Amino acid sequence: MADMLEYPAELYRSKNKPTYVESIDLVTEKDITFFDRNGYLAIQKVFDHHEISVAKSEIQRLISGDSNDFDGIQYENPNTTSDNMKNVRKIMGFVNHSPHLYKMANNPTLIDLIIRLSHNSSPILFQDMALLKGPGGREKPWHQDAAYFDLPIDTVVIGVWIALDPATEENGCLHIIPKTHKKGPAEHFQIRDWQLCDTEILAGLDVAVPLEPGGCLLWHGLLHHGSPKNKTQETRQALQYHYRPKSCKQTSADERLKHFGGSVRGATC
Numbered sequence: 373m374a375d376m377l378e379y380p381a382e383l384y385r386s387k388n389k390p391t392y393v394e395s396i397d398l399v400t401e402k403d404i405t406f407f408d409r410n411g412y413l414a415i416q417k418v419f420d421h422h423e424i425s426v427a428k429s430e431i432q433r434l435i436s437g438d439s440n441d442f443d444g445i446q447y448e449n450p451n452t453t454s455d456n457m458k459n460v461r462k463i464m465g466f467v468n469h470s471p472h473l474y475k476m477a478n479n480p481t482l483i484d485l486i487i488r489l490s491h492n493s494s495p496i497l498f499q500d501m502a503l504l505k506g507p508g509g510r511e512k513p514w515h516q517d518a519a520y521f522d523l524p525i526d527t528v529v530i531g532v533w534i535a536l537d538p539a540t541e542e543n544g545c546l547h548i549i550p551k552t553h554k555k556g557p558a559e560h561f562q563i564r565d566w567q568l569c570d571t572e573i574l575a576g577l578d579v580a581v582p583l584e585p586g587g588c589l590l591w592h593g594l595l596h597h598g599s600p601k602n603k604t605q606e607t608r609q610a611l612q613y614h615y616r617p618k619s620c621k622q623t624s625a626d627e628r629l630k631h632f633g634g635s636v637r638g639a640t641c
């Protein structure tokens with residue numbers, strides 16, 4: 373039987389290269405305009421070697437069960453008990469269990485950049501995750517992050533993805549399609565995950581964004597993005613933080629699905 377998680381290789385062609393800013397200290401108004409137009413900003417140096425190394429130790433500590441009341445671990449294959457470390461796919465909701473990971477999320481230079489990108493003076497962190505794509509780890513299909521959040525549709529959400537290991541095309545770095553945030557909310561379908569229709573992506577416009585540890589990709593909550601399978605024997609670890617304006621209120625799943633729920637409106641993919 374065909375593997376239901378397999379996908380067309382053409383979804384991740386990577387023919388196009390991203391534009392990088394060298395360091396978070398060098399972000400100019402031109403880069404902010406670039407973000408407004410393209411929906412992303414890739415920065416090579418944001419966190420230093422020490423900050424990244426402590427972040428990785430903290431993730432291992434949380435997975436090992438050292439923080440008694442922490443229960444945010446999701447496994448790739450929940451039915452396997454062997455080698456739990458390699459089987460972890462995601463950990464969520466840890467900032468109150470790790471002062472270091474909290475501090476990274478609230479780094480003043482990063483927050484200042486989020487203020488500039490979102491054109492909002494009071495951004496707050498509302499979701500924190502670590503994404504561990506183990507050897508052979510599966511694709512995260514193309515999606516818009518806003519399709520996962522019960523927030524008013526005009527809310528500008530900024531996602532920050534921080535490489536903890538070298539993120540490469542082989543081990544499943546992020547791919548984006550510039551400018552797609554301008555297209556507004558798109559229909560999502562439950563296929564390999566809650567995702568965009570594959571045929572939306574096949575035009576070959578994707579850009580792979582490899583990053584060294586400490587590098588960051590920031591994107592608008594409506595930008596189309598995804599990551600292919602990890603074809604290597606090494607785990608690819610990353611942190612992902614999401615920020616929204618403090619003033620915006622939670623809505624409901626029904627409200628969200630009016631905008632993103634293709635099948636809810638009877639559409640097919």
Ligand SMILES: O=C(O)CCC(=O)C(=O)O
Pocket residue numbers: 503505512517544545546597598599610612
């Ligand atoms: O880290 C990844 O591979 C994908 C992360 C992502 O796009 C997400 O979780 O929304």
